[in-house]
Amino acid sequence: MPAILHSQILRVHAAAVEVGLPAKRGALLAGLPRDLVATLPDAPSPDAQLLSDLDHLNHHSRLPDGSVPLEIWLTNALALCGYRHEAEVVRELLALINAPRAVPGSAVAHAAVPAPGTTGGSTYHINIQGSTIGALGAGNGAVISGMANVRSGAPSGSAQGAPAAQPTGASTHGDPGTKTATTSHFQSIYLSYGDADLSFTRRLHEGLEARGVPVFFREDHAPGGEKHHRTARKGINDCDRVLLVCSQRSLTDQRVLNELEETLAREARQGGAEVVIPVRLDSFVTSRWNPPTPDVVYPILDRYIINFEGTEHDPIKYAKCIDRLTGALQVVPGGRDNRPLGR
Known part of the structure; x- marks a missing residue:
């Protein structure tokens, strides 16, 4: 049974051609099993090849790990589309595939x-x-x-x-x-970032949502008229995890530092629970970060930091980083509960 209708395949094909994705077949097929890729038939032109790949992946059954081949292709396509309006078509079809x-x-x-x-x-x-x-x-x-x-x-x-x-x-x-x-199937996550990194964080937000992760992104979700610190405190304590964008621009933003202190205080209240997940866009956090409250540095450096540096020009690395991040957010039955005490 196909994952989506053929008319929808034609829509995403047209959008992909408009963005120039036929020339990026390798990146589109990243993450698919090699034996599956080997079964995809050859086509006479890049445009025809893209349509052929879409059609065959649409009719392919789920992989042994439960993933849907077409969903993997669409996720890669979404990253490659960037902020082009054609990304909306890809996002819409991902939502259809993910719909329970x-x-x-x-x-x-x-x-x-x-x-x-x-x-x-x-x-x-x-x-x-x-x-x-x-x-x-x-x-x-x-x-x-x-x-x-x-x-x-x-x-x-x-x-x-x-x-x-x-x-x-x-x-x-x-x-x-x-x-x-x-x-x-994922823990919810609050995104902590400086306004200077809004472009990266919006792309991250869209990528996580496309995979079904519940995200609080203040640019879209903060109630109108509510003070920043009140929204941040609610989001940090209501979400299961907090993602900290680590870059020179974000880690020198006072609002981000305030949110980090709130997050670390929550971890302490929960007896050392692992709430914050740091991701870095440059080497500032590991080499030159010297905030006014230095006691926040070690709790971040004492964790594995997902390295998104350079991913704006490397969709394959970006997709791998998203995989690593969503893997950290997967709900494990009987696993540790990081939710606030008393909630």
Whole structure:
């Protein structure tokens, strides 16, 4: 059974050609098993080859690890598209592939994915025995991926008498002030960054959302009118993990340093829980970082730091870094719980 319709394959093919992806076949196939790539038939031109690859990957079954070949291709394509408007087509199809499918006898919460940058509410339908019995609405400011949720309690705005779906192992995180329900195989994450690194962080946010990670990205999710420190405190303590963008520009931003202190204080309250995940864009953090509060340095240098340096020109390295990051965020049944105590 194909992952998406042929008409959708034609749409993404047209977008990919517009961006020049036919010349980047190697990068598009990165992460796919070699034996699978070897079965892809040759085509007479780069454009035709891209369409042939898409068609065959669309009809290929899941890999032994459960991943979908077409999803891997689309994820690579999204990274290669950068900030071109054609990326929206790729993002839309990734959302379709990642959308959970109802199974008779199960309760599933799912949501439509609005376009990035919009603030429209998401609607979550609850299906039991294959029939919709209620809907949960999230107001303006809801996380655009439909991934926002809460740790406990019924969703706000739920239909009278309609229970919230909370399957076993569901991640429970919310955009501050938003209470909705969903299922995720990943821990939620708050992005801590300086405004000078907004371009990198937005791309990172989009890449994580495309893989199903619940993300709090203040540029899109911070409630209007709320003070910065209040939004940061809520996000840091409500999310499972905090990603720290380490660059000279971000690590000299006072707001980032304040967020780091809040995160480290949370780790201390939780008895040394591992909450912060550092990623670096240059060598500043390991060689020249000397903040006004030097006691924050060692707790960061004492961890493995994911190296995104140079990935703006290297999509293969970028995809590998995203893989490493999403691997760190995977929910492990029975694993350590990094959520705030008492929540």
